[in-house]
Amino acid sequence: MDFSTALTNLDTTLGDSGDITFTSGEKTRALTKAWNDPYVWKTGWDTSLSYAQGTYQYTLPAALSTLQDIYISPTGSTQPFPAPIDSNMWEVISGEIQFQQRADYTIPDGYTLYLKGRLKLATTDSISDAQLQEYVLALAGYNTLTMLGHKKANLFVKNDTTMAELIGLRRELLMEVKEMRARLPKQFESA
Numbered sequence: 001m002d003f004s005t006a007l008t009n010l011d012t013t014l015g016d017s018g019d020i021t022f023t024s025g026e027k028t029r030a031l032t033k034a035w036n037d038p039y040v041w042k043t044g045w046d047t048s049l050s051y052a053q054g055t056y057q058y059t060l061p062a063a064l065s066t067l068q069d070i071y072i073s074p075t076g077s078t079q080p081f082p083a084p085i086d087s088n089m090w091e092v093i094s095g096e097i098q099f100q101q102r103a104d105y106t107i108p109d110g111y112t113l114y115l116k117g118r119l120k121l122a123t124t125d126s127i128s129d130a131q132l133q134e135y136v137l138a139l140a141g142y143n144t145l146t147m148l149g150h151k152k153a154n155l156f157v158k159n160d161t162t163m164a165e166l167i168g169l170r171r172e173l174l175m176e177v178k179e180m181r182a183r184l185p186k187q188f189e190s191a
Helices: 003-014 024-035 101-105 130-155 163-183
Strands: 041-050 057-059 064-073 090-093 096-099 112-120
Touching: 003 024, 003 130, 024 130, 041 064, 130 163
Parallel strands: none
Antiparallel strands: 041 112, 057 096, 064 112, 090 096
């Protein structure tokens, strides 16, 4: 499912293909926000780095949002699968992969580093996993309801909105902020 297909599916879900309740810009914004959610990713590989003995720090490739494992395989090898290295030999600090000195005794010079991690999906990427597709559409639907709450609070505050509704919306937004804070990288994560 690409972004335009997701937008069509969101129109169907909302029953708003005529842009009556939401403008196309509002639906695009809601879907973009859902696509940018930290849980919208796939596992992938990056092979852009080679190990150089005596060099212990490497910049984490921008394509990876989180590094899960590092594998090695001789460059030009016929070995079909790279083997993982001990996770105690490396850590990620401020976007840099930091190897310990003992890595020189384990990883030969010039070996390709196979970095396994999370690839953050952009709106230009397609989502093939059905479960992730449904998650993005559900989150986009939630985002449109949040927009509707904002519209109601900002446009009709004098006529149709009660103080209780405003407080309820505020609580919902506070919960959303707390959830987003909880998703920020922690010290124990390799992000």
